[in-house]
Amino acid sequence: MDTRQSGAVLSVTFVFTSSPHDSAAGREGVDAVLAASAYSEDIQVIFIGDGVLQLLKGQQPQGILSKDYAPMFKLFELYDIECVYVARRSLDELGVAQADLVCDASLLDDEALQVAFGRASKVLTF
DSSP, X not given: OOTTTOOOXXXXXXXXXXXXXXXXXXXXXXXXXXXXXXXXXXXXXXXXXXXXXXXXXXXXXXXXXXXXXXXXXXXXXXXXXXXXXXXXXXXXXXXXXXXGXXXXXXXXXXXXHHHHHHTBSOEEEO
């Protein structure tokens, strides 16, 4: 979905900004997105900054005694969460390719990110 083509206001925007496994924020964010999908179809999810690292394939958090929750992002499609975005600038800055991500996410440039945030009536950051 191209945010420039749709002017609809989305009720909830979930923003992932933290690195995986530094805290429980990422895992809690996934749980919150999936729970919210039961009550609303107007959801968008944005990964920005270190938050894009949440989506990396091949994470092995067992070494730090943490649960690998990255595969749960694949459930977004199953839960009809279609508006999943990644900040292009963040991928570039971190040297991450879109092919390295565990789920499909549309790339947004800075201008499109502003549009996406402008469509949000509520923003929850994890």
